Amino acid sequence: MTTSKLFIDYFMQYVKTRLQYRSDFFVQMVTDIMFQTVNLVFILVVFNHTTHLSSWSREEVIFIYGYFLVPFSIFAAFFNLWEFNERYIIKGELDRVLTRPVHSLFQVMMETMTPESLSGALTGMAVMGWASWEMDLQFHWYDPLLFLLFALGGAAIYGGLYIMLTSISLFSDSKTDIQPIMYNVGNYGRYPIDIYNKVIQIVLTWLMPFAFVGFYPASFLLHDDRWLTFAMLTPVMGFLWFALGIMVWNLGIKNYRGAGS
């Protein structure tokens, strides 16, 4: 309760800060719209050249890709932890965060969020809409609800994983390059999993569970029941990975050594 209230407060402050730089705000908005439009056109053009991917039709591949953008942009909006090491560890802002009576990770997330990244979700839904219109896909009444649940679960999986990677900075302040690598691996979740060999399938399901962010739930929404169990596991996996992320973070805070004097 207090957390959601605080979220709104932080969000309002964020908007106020953005509005302060008026020209910057408009420029940003125009850039965002342009970026998403280019992204949309790019997806359609690229996929128009491939007819199908193994047993998957072009529209289905596009649909999965569009779905992936939704959890991914939720993740990108609220887990913008790329500069954590630089800003919070080296510059020492974590010291300030730790003297405030709210969970440290929540504060860091709120201070670094970029809600405008959510516009990517709109692009994703537009792509999904176009693909399902082309395929003449019919949805059940519960599909939108599950879609929301899946998207949040996927974002939580991504979030948990990145929280863990970010927590490395709490144990050692040397820079690691795992984050960009993981970021690239994340892209594999947006393609049908049966195009990969067995080992990669296992890795993408259990070790770096990106298939839950893209493919599994999307296949369910495409009414393909072969991965039904996995699709339904998405929220559970989201919860587990997010909880794991928080555990590692808390352990890291215990280990935190503080910024130099």
Add this chain to the structure above:
Amino acid sequence: MLSIEARGLTKDFKIVQSREGMKGAFRDLFDRKYRTIRAVDEIDLGIQSGEIVGYIGENGAGKSTTIKMLTGILQPTAGELKVNGFDPHREREQFVRTIGVVFGQRSQLWWDLAVRESFRLLKKLYGIPDEKYHAHLDRLTEVLEMGPLLEQPVRKLSLGQRMRCELAAALLHQPSLLFLDEPTIGLDVLVKENIRRFLKQINQEYGTTILLTTHDLSDIEALCHRVVMLDKGTIIYDGGLTELSRQWGGGPRLYLELEEEWDLTTLQGFTKDITAEWQHVGDRCYRVLLTGDNPSVSEVLSRVVPHASVKEIRIEEATTEDIVRRIYQEGVPNA
């Protein structure tokens, strides 16, 4: 009531010891050698609520590490610690509601927000009720003269203006204990004085306990009745400021310029029944250190004047700075 209670408080840091050269760097990759550095070494500290205590020490003496343990930022390696009745690190979220923190070198406010907005967000973070918040903010605004600053973004404030806002931010939730780490660093004399006056005022008005670290000993002189001195992670002095100067500073110093050159032993002979130590500092210039219980300048003079004619007299009181410098240079004499 004790506000801070520490027993055997210790903090170790593990540091990777890197080897020399390219070959060493490769060896480091596989076989790391760690060295443990003890930043704070089993200190005992008890601070009563309502006290203003100065915490001093050279760079690297362990001041900041102690403060970070007391504020819950760092977990102690060993020892017992209770601050305001809490274990600062384990019960952090509840504990920090009862303290205020100002780090002079680092802003506690949000850089891009107007001061008022920063305060408002803090109000939400601490869950301060509206009425209490407005009343208290009005009071702080008046005392710290922040009226014209409230609508400006923090990044546009001068250092002195920012520091006043930082203080207000740390006090919004009316903590009973205030930590100040170098609160007057880089400020001009006037602002320093204002801030000291303000700190004294809140100490008297609300009974706020204050622990401050500083390099500027005039802060300590102006504010603290008690100083805790830290060196290499251990407390080397804990007591009153006046006792400190009596114990180590000695009495005043007397500078004399005489009409002619005198032999030191002869001069020493004039004052052999009082504890005065003569030193030759220049042409016909002498310094007399007055130590012991009741050194008196007039007594020295009354013994010298019958023999030698005095051209000029200057008396210097030992400052806290001198005393502290001497302690660091000469180490702790029979402490």
